[in-house]
Amino acid sequence: MLGTGPRAAARQAAVLFTVAGLLALIGILNDPVHTGRLLIVAACDLLLALIGLLVPWRRVARHAPALLGLAGFAVLGLSTWSFGGVAAGTGPFLVLLYAWAALHFPRWILGLYALPATLAYLVPLILTDQPPLVLGSAAVLMPIALAVAFLIEAQARRLRDDRDRLSRIEQWRAAMINTLAHDVRAPLSTVRLVLEEIAEDADQAQVAMVGAALRQTSRIARLADGLLDVQRIDSTGHLKLDRAPHPAHLLVKDTLSYVREDADVRAEVDEALTVYVDKQRFEQILMNLVTNALRYGKAPVIVTFARDATGDRLEVRDHGPGIPDDLRPRLFGQFAVGGEQGVGLGLWIVRQLAVAHGGQATAEAREPGVAMVVTFPPPPVPAPQQ
Incomplete structure (x- = not known):
């Protein structure tokens, strides 16, 4: 209606x-x-x-x-x-x-x-x-009725014009994101092939540099996928996940290998813990949180992963100045931070991916710093064999 x-x-x-x-x-x-x-x-x-x-x-x-x-x-x-x-x-x-x-x-x-x-x-x-x-009384009622109608019509027309303008902007934004993400993938594939060829004949020092380049190439590819994720979430409201059991410490270790070597990032994860997540999306969540902590917080950045009665809890804590009060209400929104250091999509993507897993993303104050916390529901209980 x-x-x-x-x-x-x-x-x-x-x-x-x-x-x-x-x-x-x-x-x-x-x-x-x-x-x-x-x-x-x-x-x-x-x-x-x-x-x-x-x-x-x-x-x-x-x-x-x-x-x-x-x-x-x-x-x-x-x-x-x-x-x-x-x-x-x-x-x-x-x-x-x-x-x-x-x-x-x-x-x-x-x-x-x-x-x-x-x-x-x-x-x-x-x-x-x-x-x-x-x-x-008609001389009073009819002019009033017309005046009210004209005012409402003018306001409604303006709102429709604004809606049409926003719709055109959204179409342009979606086209730009899709074009950018797809256009980035093609040259990245070529770069990756060249780097792999170089790695075959490289000496020990070069292998380390080529390996770092390959890791960053993979990271850029994931960033392109993240842009496509933004468009999928905006258009459909949900993401399709490929969840499976994974060793939590290996997931964290592999993800942190993409962080620059001089970054003070420490992981505290039980090696016996198995987590039921989409591997690619989990890496995306953790990488966004660690990058955000290094960019806006202060070292050391501590990554912990633990399980309690309610489910699994990923925490990325920095030791910086914390979250400004004016930013707190919109922290997980699109373009919440942005500016010269980024476009402000990282934490928004984190929350969307957490919700897609059935969990949530929150920020908890620490002294000093802040802890970004993502919760995941407990893994499903295997059906008893008959």
Whole structure:
């Protein structure tokens, strides 16, 4: 029912007419003399509500639901006549109809509404011989209704324009991410092949340098995959994981091999612990957390992995100044940090990958520093063999 377009407009009108029909039925209790007239009003309102709900509005012209508004004005006039010229309920509902129209239709339709709306208000008053003072209320009500409608229409139009602009920006961003990630992969494959060829004939000193280059090449490839992950998460809301049991200490050791050799990063992981995760995504989580700790915190960076009754807990702690208070509420959001040192996607990706595993990512204050904590659910219990 919420939203824009012919279908949403018609369904919202259906709600308004349903309310009007029910109010007409309730009005019978206060005015049993005009029961027959009020039943006709209620029937007309409910019929318009059914039309709003049942007609396939997506197949008709964009502004076709505006016809419901014209019919609604006619029923309003019938309602005023049914109540003997009492317009206490007609005026507010007329403004409400105008407000509904302003949310969905352009100004020229609101202008076209002016004459039928005025007639719907005045004709029943004239037919029931209301005094000039009551007739003169139209001179106040109609300008107010139009002014309210034009204000709502202007605001709604601006919001639609902003939404369209953001949609175009998002399409451009998605195209840029996809293009960048795919274009990075092709030259990386060539670089990796060349480095592997060099490694075959390299001496001991060169092997170490080529090995470091190969590790960084793999890291860049994972960064490209991370960009694609951002796009997949934005478009589908979830990631498909390939979870399996892995030795936790080997996962941590392999991941930390990509960290520069002079970095003071220490690991404390039980060698007997097996973790049930997606290997590539776990490495991505840990690498993002360690890189973030080295970039914004202070050494030493301590990596621990432990298990308790609730599941597995990965913790990456630095000994820096901690998290500024103004950054804390948006720490795990997209582009939360950014600036000259990065684009600010690392912690957002960490949280998304943690949630995909069924866990969560949080930041805990330490003295000194901060600990980034990612929890994982406990590994599944193997089914008993029969």
